[in-house]
Amino acid sequence: MELFKNSNFDFLGKKWPFIIASLILTAAGLVSLVVKGGPEYGIDFKGGAVMNVRFASTPQVDKVRSAIGAKIRGEISVQEVTSGKNEIMIGTELQGEKELESARSTMVQTLDTTFGQPQSGKLDFNNASQASLAERLRGPLQRAGVPLSEQQLQDLAKAMMEFRNTPPRSGLIASFDEMANLAGVTPAVIATVKQECYLAPFAIRNVEVVGPKVGSELRSKAIQATLLALAGMLVYIGFRFEFVYGFAAVLAVFHDTIITLGLFSLFNKPLDLTVVAALLTLVGYSMNDTIVVFDRIRENLRGSRKTGFEELVNASINQTLSRTILTSGLTFLSAVALWLFGGSVLNGFSFALVAGIAVGTYSSVFIASPFLIFWQNFLESRKKAPTAPVAAAPAGRKGSR
Secondary structure, eight states, rough: OSSOOOOOOTTTTGGHHHHHHHHHHHHHHHHHHHTTSSOOOHHHHOEEEEEEEEEESSOOOOHHHHHHHHHHOOOOOEEEEEEETEEEEEOOOSSSSSHHHHHHHHHHHIIIIIIIIIOOOOOEEGGOOOHHHHHHHHHHHTTTTOOOOHHHHHHHHHHHHHHHSSTTTTTTTTOGGGGGSSTTTHHHHHHHHHHHHHHOOOOEEEEEEEEHHHHHHHHHHHHHHHHHHHHHHHHEEEEEEEEHHHHHHHHHHHHHHHHHHHHHHHHOOOOOOOHHHHHHHHHHHHHHHHHHHHHHHHHHHOOOOSOHHHHHHHHHHHHHHHHHHHHHHHHHHHHHHHHHHHOOOTHHHHHHHHHHHHHHHIIIIIIIIIHHHHHHHHHHHHHHOOOOOOOOOOOOOOOOO
16 A cells, blocks of 8 residues: 655655754753752652552542651642543652651541541541451351351452452442442341441452562663663664764664653653653664665666666655554554543553653654764765865976076
8 A cells, every 4th residue: 555656745845844943852852850850750760659549539639648747757648540431549758678668558647637638447448458348247247147258258358359340349449338239248248248347438459569679670771671672772773874864863762762751741741661661662662763764775776877876765765654643644554543541550651652652753754864864964065175286396497408
């Protein structure tokens, strides 16, 4: 399938608006990084605890932030995960390994005290584990005349937990009577559960904890991986084509990475391991797109010696335009869908892909290719530069006879 046949767009004639736009985006991103003291690292890199909490009603973000901040020192971030789904992400920056051990229990107790309205002596069903629920119900069920073997008790607790965690409840039920139709759940069981448990208006979906030492090591490894990938590609392209081609390709990829990181800073998005994975994916993707254009330039150089270099590069871009639109366009649409519907876990990864694919596609045309033009013009200007004339030797006098 070919979308553009015999196209003759003057891409290089329109290069300056894109180069200027790249310079503006790069400058804005770098200024943002400097002002903010570097990128905002996620839990994977700076260490700490992140907790996703779902509420029965719209959560009060400021109230959550002040309640957690009063119990845990350091920076506290509270962000709404998905609008309309009453879910927030609470992040805490912890300084020592020992603090991590009590982080989860402190956060849970604070939320329970602030929003849960705990009932003395009762178990919070919405945040209970299967083991804690089975332990709490074992004796009361026996006293209520509901004889169950240990396996039956575990199966009953498991069925209740699975019911609570499946959509549309997703970890949060509003009434114990919702479980009335579960197999093995009799009215006596429901009455016992109501007696021994209560329902908090929030549910902790998941908790991630990373120590600061591990986070620092992951950060340095991520930087090394990115730089080594760029260096390896520079060597390969320099060997496969010429060094100037490799430098132009790496320049374009470096341009894509800097702009993407700048956009993360401008939009206050944290960097974590999934984002690093996306950046490494973009390095390979953008490099591949650039190599396709460069390979066509090399083929055209072999077949045509009369065409000017700029015209030849422009023709090469037009000849690969259909491939660029199809591959980049379809990949971009997939990344957009992942960004819009992939959820909070993949938000950073998909955002990096969306930004990187858009920037990487035009950098192959308007950054890497113009660099080759500038370099070629530089070489030609050096060849045409006049050299200093060599003074002629004085003619000798003719001897007389």
